[in-house]
């Protein structure tokens with residue numbers, strides 16, 4: 001266990017991470033750990049897990065991704081949100097850390113934006129925030145004409161299939177780059 005949060009079941013999003021104490025803005029909460037895998041292995045895993053869920057891959061650098069389903073820690077249970085209170089920071093293409101971007105109150109769910117380039121996985125977002133984009137996409141993603149309507153229809157269909165909400169198939173992109181000090 002770590003000093004900042006616990007893992008609990010959420011409503012409709014599988015497991016999530018909830019603060020156990022006040023977390024000041026700027027805190028490095030946890031390192032996103034997992035087995036280093038090559039891009040070709042990552043690609044194979046994605047295909048294999050596409051229909052089954054439970055896959056956690058984070059882009060680390062040009063050569064490697066991090067597979068948190070092996071040698072991973074609780075960082076993999078932190079959910080996506082369109083209005084997150086954390087961000088994923090890539091240090092020198094070597095380590096990913098989840099850091100607080102605002103003060104977080106005890107009991108609040110920890111979230112960050114997974115930063116998908118395109119919603120090609122059609123993975124719906126259940127973050128529930130006011131400005132929810134409906135899909136797990138990066139903050140400034142622009143929907144193409146008609147795309148949003150199409151995705152909304154799909155989202156509605158998925159909502160009616162409760163099992164899908166618990167599936168986890170996420171490929172995270174790197175978000176913010178910083179240098180180790």
Ligand SMILES: [Zn+2]
Nearest residue numbers: 082125127132
């Ligand atoms: Zn959302």
